[in-house]
Amino acid sequence: MKYFKQVLISVLILEIINLLLGIVKYGNDAFLPYTAFNEPPLYYDIDSLYGVTRLKNTKQIISYPWGGVLTKTNSLGFVDDEFDTNGILVTGNSFVEGYGINKNARFTEILEHDIKGEGSINNAGSSGAWSPIQSLMVLRDLLKNKKMDFKKSFLILTPGEVINLDKRSPNNDPQRNYPYRDGDSIVFHKAEHSNFTNRISIKNKIKRFTKSLLISKIYFTFKYYGSPKVKQKILNYDKAKLDWFIKKIEEENFDKKINIIVINNLARTKIKNIENYKNKSKKVDFFVINFPNELDNYFISNRHLNKKGNKVLAKLLKPIMEKK
Numbered sequence: 001m002k003y004f005k006q007v008l009i010s011v012l013i014l015e016i017i018n019l020l021l022g023i024v025k026y027g028n029d030a031f032l033p034y035t036a037f038n039e040p041p042l043y044y045d046i047d048s049l050y051g052v053t054r055l056k057n058t059k060q061i062i063s064y065p066w067g068g069v070l071t072k073t074n075s076l077g078f079v080d081d082e083f084d085t086n087g088i089l090v091t092g093n094s095f096v097e098g099y100g101i102n103k104n105a106r107f108t109e110i111l112e113h114d115i116k117g118e119g120s121i122n123n124a125g126s127s128g129a130w131s132p133i134q135s136l137m138v139l140r141d142l143l144k145n146k147k148m149d150f151k152k153s154f155l156i157l158t159p160g161e162v163i164n165l166d167k168r169s170p171n172n173d174p175q176r177n178y179p180y181r182d183g184d185s186i187v188f189h190k191a192e193h194s195n196f197t198n199r200i201s202i203k204n205k206i207k208r209f210t211k212s213l214l215i216s217k218i219y220f221t222f223k224y225y226g227s228p229k230v231k232q233k234i235l236n237y238d239k240a241k242l243d244w245f246i247k248k249i250e251e252e253n254f255d256k257k258i259n260i261i262v263i264n265n266l267a268r269t270k271i272k273n274i275e276n277y278k279n280k281s282k283k284v285d286f287f288v289i290n291f292p293n294e295l296d297n298y299f300i301s302n303r304h305l306n307k308k309g310n311k312v313l314a315k316l317l318k319p320i321m322e323k324k
Contacts, residue, residue, distance in 0.1 A: 011215070015213060018217075078123060079123065079125070080122060083122040083148065085148050085150050085151075086151065087119030087120035088151055088152045088153070088154065088321060089150040089154065090122065091124040091139060091153075091154070092125050092126075093134075093135070094125060094126070095266070095305065096123060096125030101306065102307075105310055107317060108122075109123075111321060114318055115321060115322045121321075125156075131165060131166065131180065132157055132161050133165075133166075133179045133180060133186055133245075134178065134179060136248060140252055149256075152256070152257075154258075154260075154261055154321065155249075155261070156261050157263070158269075159262075159264060159266055162237050162271055163235050163237055165241040166180070166241055184244070232268040232269075232270065233269045234270050234272050235271055237271050237274055239277065242277060242279075246260070249283065254283065257284065257285055258285075259320070260286050262286075263289055263313065264288055268293065275288045291316070
């Protein structure tokens with residue numbers, strides 16, 4: 001019992017220090033996990049084109065990285081400042097959004113400082129197991145419906161997206177809309193219901209609180225920042241699927257070219273001969289870069305890039321993005 005009290009007091013002291021450090025780093029935002037219990041946890045539009053659950057105009061401190069990451073979305077629901085059309089648009093999945101790292105450590109933020117004369121780089125990445133069709137819908141909404149005239153637009157594809165181009169995982173999600181391929185068309189799965197409300201359950205309040213504790217942060221450090229132990233996969237892609245996808249981009253008749261960049265060899269998943277893919281489209285430019293195989297330790301355990309990995313990726317992307 002004597003040692004139990006000592007351990008308990010030590011833990012409490014460490015938690016107080018943890019909170020004080022959070023105040024120094026985040027100011028009043030350090031109290032978000034403690035004070036925002038009754039805020040609507042998620043923005044959800046059941047009729048949204050995106051079919052994406054977004055945190056819209058909200059702040060939160062995400063728990064998975066060490067110390068937490070303060071996340072603030074813009075009015076469109078993307079984790080970035082308000083979009084500036086006098087710049088570059090980048091869309092894609094959670095690799096683009098920067099899952100698990102601070103906003104300023106993402107490759108888009110690095111490129112924004114490194115590429116001169118192109119203005120801001122607007123990050124329209126979406127978390128979730130989305131197919132590239134999701135990114136095309138984002139482009140359609142921003143470029144055509146909202147008439148946002150960016151200097152350039154880039155659609156980033158990961159190896160998994162190229163291989164599963166006309167699929168979505170899970171195949172059916174009753175709580176979200178999502179676009180998918182049906183024959184030669186793009187159609188939308190309509191969500192059966194939304195489980196997102198304006199209130200948070202007691203269980204989720206406790207869960208949200210405990211994730212801000214030091215003990216929880218230590219746990220998530222080991223869980224998310226261990227280097228993934230994966231064997232290299234070499235996969236074949238279906239040229240017809242890629243041709244179909246580019247055809248769908250052409251059919252949108254965007255005012256400017258769409259630049260597709262495949263980041264090959266991410267998390268040691270390599271698409272065989274993707275560098276040899278050719279298309280004759282006048283509305284789409286196609287690029288392939290290869291992430292260095294020897295840097296497979298630049299991934300966190302869920303196979304997303306860490307801070308160092310984003311720096312490497314920015315260096316690989318720079319020649320393409322600053323190309324006139």
